[in-house]
Amino acid sequence: MTATPLNNVNMVQAIAMALDDAMEIDASVVALGEDIADAQGGGVFRCTAGLSTKYGDARVRSTPIAEQAIMGAAIGAAIGGLRPVAEIMLMNFMTVGMDQIVNHAAKLRFMTGGQTHVPLTVRTATGAGFGTGGQHADYLEAWFAHTAGLKVVAPSTPADAYGLLLSCIFDDDPCIFIENLPLYFVPGAPPVRGVRLPLGRARVTRQGSDVTLISYSRTMLEAQAAADALARDGISVEVVDLRSIAPLDMGTLLASVAKTGRAVVAHEAQVDCGIGAEIASRLHRELFGRLKAPVARVGAARSPVPFSKALETEFLPTQARITAAVLETMTP
Amino acid sequence: MTTPIVMPKLGFSVNEANLVEWMAADGSPVAKGAPLYALESEKSVQEIEAPADGVLKILKAAGEVYEVGTVIGELV
Amino acid sequence: MNEPLSIPDRATLHEIYRLATLIKHADDRFIELIKAGRIASPYYSPRGQELIPAAISVSLLASDVVVTTYRGIHDQLAKGIPLKPFVAEFMGKLTGTCKGKGGPMHITHVASGLPVTTGIVGSGLPIANGLAWAAQLRKTGQVTVCNFGDGATNIGAFHEALNLASVWKLPVVFVCQNNGYAEHTKYEFGTSSRTIADRAVAYGMQGVTVDGNDAIEMYGAARAAIERARAGEGPTLLEAMTFRFRGHLLGDDGHYIPKAEFEAAVAADPLPRYRAWLLAQGHATEGQLAAIEAANESAFEEAVAFGLDSPFPPVSELSTDVIAMESAS
Numbered sequence: 001m002t003a004t005p006l007n008n009v010n011m012v013q014a015i016a017m018a019l020d021d022a023m024e025i026d027a028s029v030v031a032l033g034e035d036i037a038d039a040q041g042g043g044v045f046r047c048t049a050g051l052s053t054k055y056g057d058a059r060v061r062s063t064p065i066a067e068q069a070i071m072g073a074a075i076g077a078a079i080g081g082l083r084p085v086a087e088i089m090l091m092n093f094m095t096v097g098m099d100q101i102v103n104h105a106a107k108l109r110f111m112t113g114g115q116t117h118v119p120l121t122v123r124t125a126t127g128a129g130f131g132t133g134g135q136h137a138d139y140l141e142a143w144f145a146h147t148a149g150l151k152v153v154a155p156s157t158p159a160d161a162y163g164l165l166l167s168c169i170f171d172d173d174p175c176i177f178i179e180n181l182p183l184y185f186v187p188g189a190p191p192v193r194g195v196r197l198p199l200g201r202a203r204v205t206r207q208g209s210d211v212t213l214i215s216y217s218r219t220m221l222e223a224q225a226a227a228d229a230l231a232r233d234g235i236s237v238e239v240v241d242l243r244s245i246a247p248l249d250m251g252t253l254l255a256s257v258a259k260t261g262r263a264v265v266a267h268e269a270q271v272d273c274g275i276g277a278e279i280a281s282r283l284h285r286e287l288f289g290r291l292k293a294p295v296a297r298v299g300a301a302r303s304p305v306p307f308s309k310a311l312e313t314e315f316l317p318t319q320a321r322i323t324a325a326v327l328e329t330m331t332p
Numbered sequence: 333m334t335t336p337i338v339m340p341k342l343g344f345s346v347n348e349a350n351l352v353e354w355m356a357a358d359g360s361p362v363a364k365g366a367p368l369y370a371l372e373s374e375k376s377v378q379e380i381e382a383p384a385d386g387v388l389k390i391l392k393a394a395g396e397v398y399e400v401g402t403v404i405g406e407l408v
Numbered sequence: 409m410n411e412p413l414s415i416p417d418r419a420t421l422h423e424i425y426r427l428a429t430l431i432k433h434a435d436d437r438f439i440e441l442i443k444a445g446r447i448a449s450p451y452y453s454p455r456g457q458e459l460i461p462a463a464i465s466v467s468l469l470a471s472d473v474v475v476t477t478y479r480g481i482h483d484q485l486a487k488g489i490p491l492k493p494f495v496a497e498f499m500g501k502l503t504g505t506c507k508g509k510g511g512p513m514h515i516t517h518v519a520s521g522l523p524v525t526t527g528i529v530g531s532g533l534p535i536a537n538g539l540a541w542a543a544q545l546r547k548t549g550q551v552t553v554c555n556f557g558d559g560a561t562n563i564g565a566f567h568e569a570l571n572l573a574s575v576w577k578l579p580v581v582f583v584c585q586n587n588g589y590a591e592h593t594k595y596e597f598g599t600s601s602r603t604i605a606d607r608a609v610a611y612g613m614q615g616v617t618v619d620g621n622d623a624i625e626m627y628g629a630a631r632a633a634i635e636r637a638r639a640g641e642g643p644t645l646l647e648a649m650t651f652r653f654r655g656h657l658l659g660d661d662g663h664y665i666p667k668a669e670f671e672a673a674v675a676a677d678p679l680p681r682y683r684a685w686l687l688a689q690g691h692a693t694e695g696q697l698a699a700i701e702a703a704n705e706s707a708f709e710e711a712v713a714f715g716l717d718s719p720f721p722p723v724s725e726l727s728t729d730v731i732a733m734e735s736a737s
Contacts (some may be wrong), residue, residue: 020527030545058545064575069534069568076538076552079523082545084538099565104535112516113507113731148730172732268626338445347516376661383444400448 001330007138008187011179014158015047016124018165019085021193023055029169030059030077032070033087033123037062044089046124071100071122076089078106078120083169091178092128092135094144105174106149120175121168127180127218127268128312134304137181139217139269144176145246145278151199152245154178158188160243163197178245180218180268190225202249204256208238211262211326214253214279216242219268219317226322237326246274250282257283261292262329266322271299293329298322334385337405339398342373349368349373351392356382358390361408369394369404382407396403413624414528420466421691422700424623425682427462430704431482435654437708438481438498442658446716447499449512453654456621458587459647459678463488463626464553467634473521473539476556477530478513479577479652480525489517491711501718508721509729530560533569533582540578540643551637552580554716559590561604568609572655579637581630582645585620587652592664608645617620620648649676 009017022029026084031051035044040062042049052060063070067088074086088094094101102120109117128137144152151173155161160188161179168175205220206227215223220241238256242249257263262282265276276297282283283295339349352370356362368382382388386407392398415421427478434453461474465486467537468474476483489505497504498512505517513527523539525534536554538702560566573580584604588595596597601607608615611728613635618629628650641731651673662670686692 027717061576064568064571066568066572068531068565069537069572072531072534072565072569072588073541073572076458076524076535076540077542078538079535080539080542082542099528099531100534104526108524109731110729111506111510111514112518112729113505113509115506115516115518117732151731336445340443341441341448341450342443342658344450344659346659374659376659376663378443378661379661380443381440383440388539 005189007190009158009190010049010185010187011155011158011161012045012184014162014191015165015179016049017191017193018162018169019048019051020054022166023051023171026083026170028081029084029085031087032061032063032073034065034089035062036060036087036320040084041076043087043094046282047123047179053192054224065099068100071097072104074120074122075100075105075118076109076216077079078118079116081320083119083121085121085169088122088124088137091124091140092138094122094124094140095122101144101150101174102147106147109173110149117172117173119172121165121177122174123165123177123179125179125181125184127182128305129182131307131309131312132305136319137305137308139178139267139300141176141178141245142269142274145275149173150246152178153199153243154245155243156183156217156241157310158244159191160197160203160241162191164193164199167196167199170196174235175199179219183218186221197243200244200247200249202252203241204238204252205241206237206239208236209211210236210260211264211329212238212240212256212260213264213322214240214242215266216245217268218265222317222319222322223266226319226326229319230323230326235326235330248279253279253283254286257287258290261290263291264296264298264302264322264325264329266298266317266325268317270302271297271320272302275297293331296329300323335386335407336403337368337383337407339371339400339402339404340380341400342371342378344374346400348372348397351394351404352377353394354390356388356399357380358388360388362386362388411641413628415624416627417465418691421686422696423466424459424462424627425686425692426700426704427465427486427702428679428682429457430708431458431462431485433704433708434481434485436477437712439658446477449498449500451512451658452656453652454479454482455654456559456673456678457585457587457650459623459682460583460626460650461555461618463623464630465585466627467631467731468551468553469523470521471548472551472553473523475524475526475536475539475552476522477525477529477556478527479557480515480555484515484517484522484525487522488680489515489520489522492714494516495708495715496718499715499718500720501715502721502725503714503718507725509725511567526603528612530556530563530565532556533560534565534572536575536582537573537578540573541576542581543579544576549638550579551634553583553634554580555583555585557590558584558586558588558595558599558604561607562590562598570607570613570643572613573643577640577642579640580643580661581633581637582643583652584645584647587650589652589656589665591656603636604647604665605645609644613645615641615645615647617647617649620650621676621681623682663732
C-alpha cells in the first residue's frame with residue numbers, strides 16, 4: 001500500500017467541512033441534536049465541532065435527549081423556511097422519533113398538496129464493531145426506503161460524505177444521511193470544497209466483467225477487499241457503491257449487470273427484506289433470461305447485533321461470506 | 333327534483349351499515365330534517381334525517397346490510 | 409379570578425360571535441352532508457368548543473400560525489381559512505386546500521397561517537416548537553399557537569415538546585382544549601394530574617386554566633399568553649375547559665358519557681349563552697346577530713355548492729407532491 005497522502009481526511013472531518021460550508025453560504029442552515037454544540041463537546045463523534053462557536057448557539061443547538069422533540073423541531077423549522085440538520089446520535093434512536101419522521105416529515109408535502117415541504121436532513125450514525133450491542137448498531141435504511149417521501153443516503157468515503165451531505169442539506173425534501181462508526185476514522189481523498197454530489201447516483205468503483213458486486217456504507221470496505229482478492233484468482237469483479245439507497249440508481253445497476261450477467265448485493269443490514277431484496281427483485285425482473293445466475297445477497301446474520309466480539313465479527317457480512325457469494329454466482 | 337338517499341359513512345373503518353328501519357312510510361311526504369331512517373354501523377344506531385323535502389320512495393328494504401354509497405331510496 | 413375581566417371592544421365581541429357561529433354552522437352542515445352521503449370521511453366534530461379558537465384568533469395577527477389536529481375545523485375557520493377550498497378539501501376535490509390529498513384530518517392552508525394539521529395525537533407540539541424556533545431565529549415576532557386535547561397530554565411528545573419550548577424560551581402558546589374525554593376515556597381514568605395546567609410547573613412555564621366556554625375569560629387568557637410569546641418571554645400552557653357534544657367521532661353514540669353530565673353540558677351550551685349575554689349587556693342587537701348568522705350561512709352555502717361542483721383529482725396526483733419533481737430520478 002502507498003503511504004497515506006498528507007491531505008487525506010476522514011469522514012468526521014468531511015462531515016464537519018460540509019456542515020461548515022453549508023452554514024457559511026446559507027444562513028437558513030441550522031443544526032440541532034444531543035451534545036452537538038461546543039459547550040457539550042461539539043458532538044459525541046465531534047462531527048459538529050466548532051460550529052456553535054462560529055455560527056452561534058441560536059443556529060447550532062444542543063438539545064435534551066428527546067428524539068420526538070428533535071425531529072418535530074426540525075420539521076417545524078423546515079416548514080418555517082429553515083434548512084435544519086438534525087443529528088439523531090445513533091440510528092436505533094430514530095425509532096423513538098418514528099412518528100415524526102414517517103407520519104410527518106415524509107408525508108407533509110403530499111398531504112398538503114404541495115403547500116409545504118420539509119427540507120431537513122437527519123444525520124445518524126450506526127454500525128457494529130465496537131461491542132455496542134443490540135440497540136446501538138442497527139442498519140434500518142430499508143424501513144425508510146420503504147416510505148414514500150424520504151430520501152436515504154449512505155456514503156462510504158469522506159469525499160462522498162462531503163458531497164452527498166451538501167446535496168442533502170440543499171435538497172427540498174427530507175433526507176436521511178447514514179454515517180458509520182468504523183468508517184468515521186478511515187482516511188480518504190479530500191472532497192472538492194463546494195461541490196455537491198447528486199443524490200440517486202451510484203458509482204462504479206472498480207471495473208470488471210465477470211460479476212457485479214453492489215454494496216454501500218462500511219460494507220464497501222469488505223466488498224473492495226473481496227474484489228481485490230478475487231482478482232488475484234482471475235475473477236473480474238465490478239464493484240458498485242450505491243451511495244443512495246432511495247432513490248436507487250437502477251440505471252447504473254442495470255447497465256453493469258447487463259454486462260456481467262451476475263450480481264451480488266452486500267450490506268450490513270439484515271438480509272431478509274433488506275435493500276438487497278429490492279435490488280435483486282428489480283434485477284431479476286429487468287434482466288430475466290440474461291442473468292447467468294440468480295442474484296445473491298449477503299448481509300448481517302438474522303439476529304440482533306450481538307455483544308461478544310466472537311459473535312459480532314461473524315454477525316457482520318465478512319469478506320469471506322461476500323467472496324463465497326461471488327463464487328456461488330460463478331458456479332455453472 | 334329527485335334527491336337520492338345515499339347510505340352514508342358514519343364511523344372510522346366502516347364500508348357498510350345495517351339499515352335498521354325506515355321511519356317514514358313509503359309514498360308519504362317527508363320534510364327536510366325529519367327523521368327518515370335508522371342505521372347501525374360500528375357500535376351505534378344513528379337516526380338519519382331527510383336531506384330534502386319530498387315524497388319518499390323506498391328502494392331498499394330495512395333489516396339488510398348495504399354498502400356505503402348505496403342509493404336506498406329517493407325523495408321525489 | 410378576583411380582578412374584573414376586561415371586555416374587548418364591540419367589534420371584537422361581534423367577531424368572536426361571527427367566528428363561533430360560522431364554526432357551528434359548518435359543523436351542522438358537514439354532518440348533514442355526511443349523513444346525506446355527500447361526504448364520506450371520518451368526522452371529528454368540535455361542537456361545543458367553538459368559543460375557544462374564536463376568542464384566541466381575534467388576538468392573532470394574520471402572520472401568526474396555528475397548529476391543530478383532526479378535530480380542527482374550529483381552529484381553522486377561526487384563523488380565517490377561505491371557505492371554498494376548505495369545504496372542497498373535505499369533499500376530496502382537486503380544488504381543495506390540499507388538492508384532496510390531505511382530507512379533513514390534514515386541512516392545511518399556508519396563506520392563512522395554518523401550516524400543519526396532524527392526525528397523530530400529540531405530534532403537533534414538537535412541530536409547533538420548530539415553527540417557533542424559525543420565528544425566534546429570524547426575529548419575526550411571529551407567534552405559534554398549538555392546539556390539542558386533554559388526551560394528548562399523556563403522550564411522550566407533549567412532555568418532550570413542553571420541556572424543549574421552555575428550555576429554548578420559544579414563542580409558542582400551547583392550548584389544551586380539555587373536553588374531559590380522551591377518545592372514550594374520561595379524564596380521571598387516564599390523567600394523573602388534577603389539571604393539565606398543573607403540569608406547567610414541571611416544565612418551568614406558566615400554566616393557566618380557564619373556562620374555554622366563556623368568551624371573555626378565554627379572550628383575556630389567550631391575549632396575555634400571545635403577548636408574552638411575542639415579547640420573547642416564552643411559552644404558556646393554557647388549559648381551556650370545555651365539552652364536546654358529538655362524541656369522539658361522528659357515529660359514536662356517547663354511551664361512555666354519563667347522561668346527567670351530558671344533559672348539564674347541553675343546558676350550558678356556550679353559544680346560546682354568549683348570544684344571550686351580548687344582547688343582555690347591550691353589546692349587540694338582535695338584528696346585528698341575525699345579520700351575522702345569515703352572512704355565515706350564505707357564505708358557507710356558496711362554498712358547499714363550489715365543493716359539490718368541483719372535480720376530483722386525476723390519478724396523476726398520486727405521483728405529484730411526493731418529493732420535489734426536479735430531483736426525482
